[in-house]
Amino acid sequence: MHAPDGFIDAPVSAAAGLLAAGAIAVSLRGARRELDDTSRPGAAAGAGAERTAPLAGLVAAFIFAVQMLNFPVAAGTSGHLLGGALAAILVGPYTGVLCVSVVLLMQAVLFADGGLTALGVNITTMAITTTLVAYALFRVLVKVLPRTRRSVTAASFVAALVSVPASAVVFTLLFAVGGTTDVSLGKVAGAMVGVHVLIGLGEAVITALTVGAVVAVRPDLVHGARGLRQKLKLRVDGELVDAPDTGAEPAPATARSPRKVWIAGLVTSLVLAGFVSFYASADPDGLEKVAADHGIDKQAEEHTTADSPLADYGVKDVDDARLSGGLAGVIGVGVTVVAGTGVFWAVRRRRTEEEAEATSPTGTSV
Incomplete structure (x- = not known):
């Protein structure tokens, strides 16, 4: 779904x-609240950055x-996964937009995946559209x-299922306005939506499995599961059963x-x-095929x-394809987690500074 340079006019x-850029600016401000861990039940003041960034x-x-x-x-x-739904549900819609945007930036700059002039197009379709559509639904x-x-x-x-064809629709609309080739928009729209419904099924499975796994062990870490109560289990005749609902709230997960x-x-x-990436399909993705x-x-x-050392997800001058791709993947994960964490630390720190200014005797409310 990464659009290269040249598909959409200048x-x-x-x-x-x-x-x-406007959506990222709004998301930076919204993410300050989402990353404020004090909004979680039982969280201590100032714990936000240590947990959420x-x-x-x-x-x-x-x-x-x-x-x-x-x-x-x-x-x-x-x-392949677009990730907007997964990010929005796990960490919130504003933070989710930033998560996917960081990924797209790393891919465009380091791996020559998605054009640099098309970065705004890709963020609009893959980060903004998927995140907002998925989280609203x-x-x-x-x-x-x-x-x-x-x-x-x-x-x-x-x-997650709905977010992927929604992204395809937005790309088609952008192409209808600024496409650089004269093709039948009806055929393009039908092909884009059709193939991305199928891709959406894969996205839905990955998203549901990931969210379900995290919710099963730590529902307090899932933004979309805030307020979800964990049933107390009792062993009756050798079997685990749900305890009767007494209406009492469970103890908060304070210091976990x-x-x-x-x-x-x-x-x-x-x-x-x-x-695992070595065994991924080598076929073109939905947008490339269409x-x-x-x-x-x-x-x-x-x-x-295109001549960068990590272009096309391989390490330059490493001849073994498995080793080259694996090293590129490990480097990409490392760079992304460092860059992403740095961004969210900075966002959370700004939130802390605003709170300090608001409560200071000489400060002003922001």
Whole structure:
């Protein structure tokens, strides 16, 4: 789904860049509240950055890793995770936009994946659209479904599924306004939506499995599962059953460190990017396939950093394909988790400074 330079003309690319910049600015401010861990039940004041900034950085790194795992969806076509739904549900919609944007920036600059002039287009389609559509639908579903772990997982599945064709629709609209080739928009729209519905199924499975796994062990770390109550289990005649609901709230998860979750997530990301990615499908993804079939790629331009040491997810001068791709994946995960965590530390620190100014006798409220 990464659009290269040349698919969309300069004026529309610039407009998409301005839209993306505005959305990121809004997200930076919104993420300050989402990263404020004091909003979680039982959290101590000032605990936010220690818990949420590294976790948000990990989410970005995990999305980077899973995006390397193209899966087949049709004859000669593959797909990969976009990640907007997953990020929004795990860390919140504003932080989610920033997570996917960090991934797209790392991919464009270091790996020559997605054009630099098309970065605004890619952020608009892959970060903003998927995150907002998925989270809006997710919130509606969790309000009407029973407040259980299964409901959160099911809502995650549906939200992720819908977010991918929604992204394809937005790309088609941008192409309709600023496409550089004269092709039938009806055919492009049908092909884009059709193949991305199939890709959405894969996205939905990955998102639901990931959210379900985290909710099962640490629901307090999942933004979309805040307020989810854990049923007390009792052993009756050798079997575990739910204890009767007494109406009492469970004790807050005050000082539970997310370190184990962070380590497990980082190790998983490194294994996926450094080893499993070698077995990913080599077929073109949905956008690449549609572009080739309908002539959209006639005006595609070579990436500005096509000669970079990590271009095309391989390490330059390393001849072994498995080793080259694995090293590139590990480097990508490492750079993304550091860059993402740094961004979220800075965002959270700014929030702390605003709070200090607001409560200072000589400060002013922001």
